[in-house]
Amino acid sequence: MIDNLPPLREVIATHDLRAKKQLGQNFLLDLNLTHKIARQAGDLTGCDVLEVGPGPGGLTRGLLACGARHVLAIEKDPRALPALEQIADAYPGRLTVITGDALQIDPLAHLTPPIRVAANLPYNVGTELLIRWLTPRDWPPFWQSLTLMFQREVAERIVARPGSKAYGRLALLAQWRADAQIVMSLPPEAFVPAPKVHSAVVHLTALPQPRFPADAAILSQITGAGFNQRRKMLRASLKGLHPQIEALLDSVGIPPTARAEEIELERFCALARALQAARQG
Ligand code: SAM
Secondary structure, three states, rough: OOOOOHHHHHHHHOOOOOHHHHOOOOOOOOHHHHHHHHHHOOOOOEEEEEEEEOOOOOHHHHHHHHEEEEEEEEEEOOHHHHHHHHHHHHOOOOEEEEEEOOOOOOOOHHOOOOOEEEEOOOOOHHHHHHHHOOOOOOOOOOOEEEEEEEHHHHHHHHHHOOOOOOHHHHHHHHHHEEEEEEEEEEEEHEEEEEOOOOEEEEEEEEEEOOOOOOOHOOOOOOOOHHHOOOEEEEHHHHHOOOOOHHHHHHHHOOOOOOOHOOOOHHHHHEEEEEEHHHHHH
16 A cells, blocks of 8 residues: 555546547556556655656556655646546645646746656657657756656667667667666556557666767767668768768778667767868868
């Protein structure tokens, strides 16, 4: 028992919260599991937590039971409001709920640093938000850490290392400015209804500054061109970026015949700096 609120199956029955496919609803009903996920988010005491897509509130209850100072929950489905209000009453002053689309709402006005983010979201919304959270105008970002559920294949793309099939733009984006780790794996049966695929929780911690210096836009151009044609050699896939691309690749120790998936983040950042200097010179 993590709190004195009713079990989640009862909450769902009372409020008639039948899962809707179009909202990507696969609920976690085991409070021991949601508590365990909340613990992966780090020390929450003294932190505000942004939770996206609380649904009936299993993870929300885990976050509050773990001592979050304040949880701001953004939920698109108004049917979940009564269940979330019940949680807010049990934790006075510690839960604020906003009904709406997390892709349209700027949560910052409602949050005080330090801020952590936790969510079990529909996978498409989760990936879009992750990319936004990893590409703010200024670094460090508003968040200290992100603890997010993804389908396992996406989680593997976030933490992938060079040479693997999963390695690509998402890995480079995540690992350039954050530490990223898979901290839990969940089978389909952990959810109601069960999705078709396995899931995994990824924990990302923001680095105070990027791991290696590079201009974000130029790095993105390079990885975009390199991985859009991942079977091509870099001298061909990056040809459009600079007339002397082969010499630039050589200058930073990347064989022009290599493919993007073989190249480490540090080398891509070195190439971004060389390309920037060559364009300016
Ligand atoms: N966090 C709950 C849990 O673990 O049981 C619910 C998880 S369910 C996979 C995803 C939740 O995100 C649903 O409650 C759904 O209504 C909500 N949702 C879907 N799209 C959303 C969006 N754009 N903004 C906010 N919430 C969204």
